[in-house]
Amino acid sequence: MANFADVAKQFVEFYYNQFDADRKQLAPLYRDNSMLTFESASVAGAAGIVEKLSSLPFEKVKHAVSTLDAQPSGDHGGILILVTGALLVDEEQRPMNYSQTFQLMPDGAGSYFIYNDVFKLVFG
C-alpha cells in the first residue's frame, strides 16, 4: 500500500480536479456514513453531500492548493489531511482563502473514501 503522504497528495489532486471539472461526479468518493461541513452547515451521506455541493451558487470554480499536510489517523488505516488554498469562482477576480480538512478511510477494496470533510473560508 502506498504511504499516507502519497495517498493524501494523490487524493487532493484528484478531488479538486474532479470538483472543478464537475462536482456532481464526486459521489463515489463519499459513503452513506460520510459527513460534510461546508461553511458550518453539516450534511451526511454521499447523496446529500453531492446535492449540497451541486447547489453551491457558482458555476466555474478553480481550487489552488497552497499547502497540504497529512498524518495517519488511527489503527484503521485512516489519513487526516489539512489543506490550505485559494478558491476562484465565476468571474470574480480575487481568490478567497480556504482551509479544508479531510479524513480518508480505507474502503476495503484497496482504495479510500472521504469519511470527514470540513470546508471553511478564511477571512484575514
Add this chain to the structure above:
Amino acid sequence: MANFADVAKQFVEFYYNQFDADRKQLAPLYRDNSMLTFESASVAGAAGIVEKLSSLPFEKVKHAVSTLDAQPSGDHGGILILVTGALLVDEEQRPMNYSQTFQLMPDGAGSYFIYNDVFKLVFG
C-alpha cells in the same frame, strides 16, 4: 457523555488557554501515539510534541479563535475539529492567520486526548 460539539468547544477553549498561559503544561493532552505537524514539521509522542511546542521562538502568545467546526470521526468516539483563527506573538502588532485540525480520541477514562494535531499558518 457530552455531545461532540460541546466537547470540541470546551477542548478548544481549554487548549488555547493552556497554550497561551504555559504551553509546557500541554503534555497531559497528548499520548505516546499522538502526532503533531507544526508548519509541516512532524513529531510524535507527548514528550517530543511538548518539546517542539516549547522550542517555538516566541514567549508571549495569544490565540483568538474565529471559527470552530467539529464532526464525529468514527465508531471509536473520535472527534475531528477544524479551527481557524489568529495568533498574536510577543510585541508583533499584526496577528497571523492560522488553521488547525485536531482529532480527539476518548481516553477510556471519560475524557479525551489529542491524537492528531496539524497546525498551519495561512498567508492570504
